[in-house]
Amino acid sequence: MRVLVTGGAGYIGSISVERLLEAGHEVVVLDSLVTGHRESVPAGAELVVGSVGDHQAVGRLLRDHGIEAVLHCAARSLVGQSLAEPGLYYQENVVGGVALLNTMRDVGVSRIVFSSTAAVYGVPTSTPIGEDAVTRPINPYGATKLAFEEALRWYGVACGMRAVSLRYFNVAGASPTLGERHDPETHLIPNMLKACLDGPPLTVFGADYPTHDGTAIRDYIHVLDLADAHLAALELTASHPPGLEICNLGSGSGFSVLEVLAAAESVVGRPVPRVIGERRSGDPPVLVASNQRAAERLGWSPVRGTLNEMIGSAWERLRPPV
Ligand SMILES: NC(=O)c1ccc[n+]([C@@H]2O[C@H](COP(=O)([O-])OP(=O)(O)OC[C@H]3O[C@@H](n4cnc5c(N)ncnc54)[C@H](O)[C@@H]3O)[C@@H](O)[C@H]2O)c1
Numbered sequence: 001m002r003v004l005v006t007g008g009a010g011y012i013g014s015i016s017v018e019r020l021l022e023a024g025h026e027v028v029v030l031d032s033l034v035t036g037h038r039e040s041v042p043a044g045a046e047l048v049v050g051s052v053g054d055h056q057a058v059g060r061l062l063r064d065h066g067i068e069a070v071l072h073c074a075a076r077s078l079v080g081q082s083l084a085e086p087g088l089y090y091q092e093n094v095v096g097g098v099a100l101l102n103t104m105r106d107v108g109v110s111r112i113v114f115s116s117t118a119a120v121y122g123v124p125t126s127t128p129i130g131e132d133a134v135t136r137p138i139n140p141y142g143a144t145k146l147a148f149e150e151a152l153r154w155y156g157v158a159c160g161m162r163a164v165s166l167r168y169f170n171v172a173g174a175s176p177t178l179g180e181r182h183d184p185e186t187h188l189i190p191n192m193l194k195a196c197l198d199g200p201p202l203t204v205f206g207a208d209y210p211t212h213d214g215t216a217i218r219d220y221i222h223v224l225d226l227a228d229a230h231l232a233a234l235e236l237t238a239s240h241p242p243g244l245e246i247c248n249l250g251s252g253s254g255f256s257v258l259e260v261l262a263a264a265e266s267v268v269g270r271p272v273p274r275v276i277g278e279r280r281s282g283d284p285p286v287l288v289a290s291n292q293r294a295a296e297r298l299g300w301s302p303v304r305g306t307l308n309e310m311i312g313s314a315w316e317r318l319r320p321p322v
Contacts, residue, residue, distance in 0.1 A: 002026045003234065004067045006052050006100070007074030008045065009036030011171075011180045012115065012223060016071060018042045018175055019227035020234075028065050030058065031074065040178055053096035055103050062107040069111035069234050070104060072097065075145070078186060079119070082141035093144035098151050105159045111237035112152065113230055114165040118219075118248070118287060120146040121167075128290035131167070131246045138282045149244065156243035164233040164240070164298075169219040169250035169289045171226055173310040179317030180223075188218075188257065189311055192264045193318050195273050202272055204257050206279030215257035217286040219250035222304035222313070232298040247297055250289025251305045263307035267315050 003020055007013040008029030013036070020027050027045040030052060041047045046065075050057045052074050061067070075093050076082065082089040104112065119142030120135045137143040155161035172189045174180065180190050188202075195202040207214040229249050236245065255263075261272050294300045304310070 001234065002028075002066050002068050003071055004028050004030060004062065004065070004069075005045070005071045005073060006030045007036065007072070007115070009033055009038060009041050009047065010073060011182065012226060013071075013073035014040040014042060014178050015175045015223050016073065016227045016230045017045045018178065019224070019231060021045060023231055028061065028067065030061060035182065037181060040181070042178075051096060053099040055099055058100060058103045059107055062103065062109055067109055069113070069237055070100070070109060071113045071230055071234060072100065073115040075115065077117075077141060078184070079139050079141050080186070082139050082144070086140035089140045089144045094147045094151070097148045101151060101155050101161065105155065105161070110160050110162050110242070111234070112161065112163045113233040113237065114148065114152060114163060116145045116149055116165045116167045116246075117142060118167055118169045118250070118289065120149070123282065123284045124287070127286050127288045128252060129248065129288065130290040131248055131293055149246065153244040160242040162237045162240050162242050164236055164245045164247065166229060166233060167246065167248045168226060169221055169248070169287065171223050172220045172314065173222040173224065173304070174313040174317040175224060176316070179314055188260060189264070189314055190318070192261060192272050193268065193311070193315055196264070196268045196270060197318065197320070202261070202274045203277040204261075204274055205277050205283060207276045209279070209285040211256055211285055213256050213258045216283055217254040217256050217288065219252070219254045219288045220307070220310055221250055221302055222310050225302040225304050229294065229298060229300045232300045236298060245297060247294040248289040248291055249294055250291050251302050252289060252291045254286060254288040255307060260307060260311070264311050267308060267311045
């Protein structure tokens with residue numbers, strides 16, 4: 001299959017490109033490099049620097065490379081920034097995304113897999129969270145991801161788009177060659193590991209939640225498992241009728257912040273400097289996915305579910321050479 005990966009110079013996109021190449025597919029990356037890194041694009045994939053919203057350039061790319069399916073990972077994805085600059089998030093994630101759909105429609109490419117997020121659920125009323133749970137995002141980031149999902153649904157009706165939206169929970173870990181390189185970094189595991197190296201101490205946001213140890217519980221998924229799910233979802237779009245399929249991608253169970261800290265300390269072999277801070281507003285005590293639908297529709301379930309695998313692989317990418 002000839003696949004366009006938008007955002008393929010970013011964390012999740014680049015590792016998904018590696019996986020697609022490994023599976024024998026032809027891959028072109030479209031990335032504006034706004035948060036991605038040119039050197040993260042795996043050898044074997046061509047990088048086109050540009051924006052998903054550029055109708056002419058993307059149309060040329062789709063035609064010239066005979067693209068059959070799109071893996072759409074490109075997005076702005078910082079919750080705090082989205083609250084400060086909602087317009088940027090609507091422009092890039094919704095307007096830019098819809099421009100991509102129009103270009104695909106015009107060129108006749110109908111298969112798309114979308115990087116969505118658990119943030120579409122907002123503060124859920126129960127866990128594990130199924131795909132039919134109420135979606136009530138509490139920040140513009142989640143709202144723009146949900147808006148694009150809705151667009152996908154209507155493009156299915158209007159022009160036969162065949163879409164799978166994957167709602168990721170907390171993505172972690174690294175491949176043997178590529179890892180997480182966000183700036184600023186807002187994710188727990190890389191920030192823990194940086195605290196062990198030369199970063200500031202880790203802030204634990206809230207230790208008075210109604211959980212077994214007082215810290216928030218989240219569902220973590222290894223980035224390599226995510227890359228496998230992308231492949232399965234791309235394959236599904238070949239046979240799926242027009243419309244939108246939505247699947248959560250998570251492990252179906254969770255770890256508390258203190259459990260993740262303990263695992264990081266055992267991987268690194270020293271204490272993680274930390275301070276206990278206040279809860280962040282809108283952070284629920286527990287966020288865990290139901291991953292039953294992904295098993296049924298994609299034939300996918302995570303196989304690298306231990307904290308040791310996730311933290312260990314991330315540490316391999318970050319730690320100073322010995
Ligand atoms: N990392 C996570 O835990 C997580 C969780 C849920 C959902 N997601 C989603 O997964 C996707 C990838 O996340 P990531 O962590 O790899 O982020 P990332 O910032 O590392 O990658 C995003 C990539 O998209 C590119 N990009 C942004 N806007 C673009 C545009 N308009 N045109 C072309 N390229 C553009 C960036 O340069 C970057 O390379 C995002 O859509 C994000 O919302 C990530």
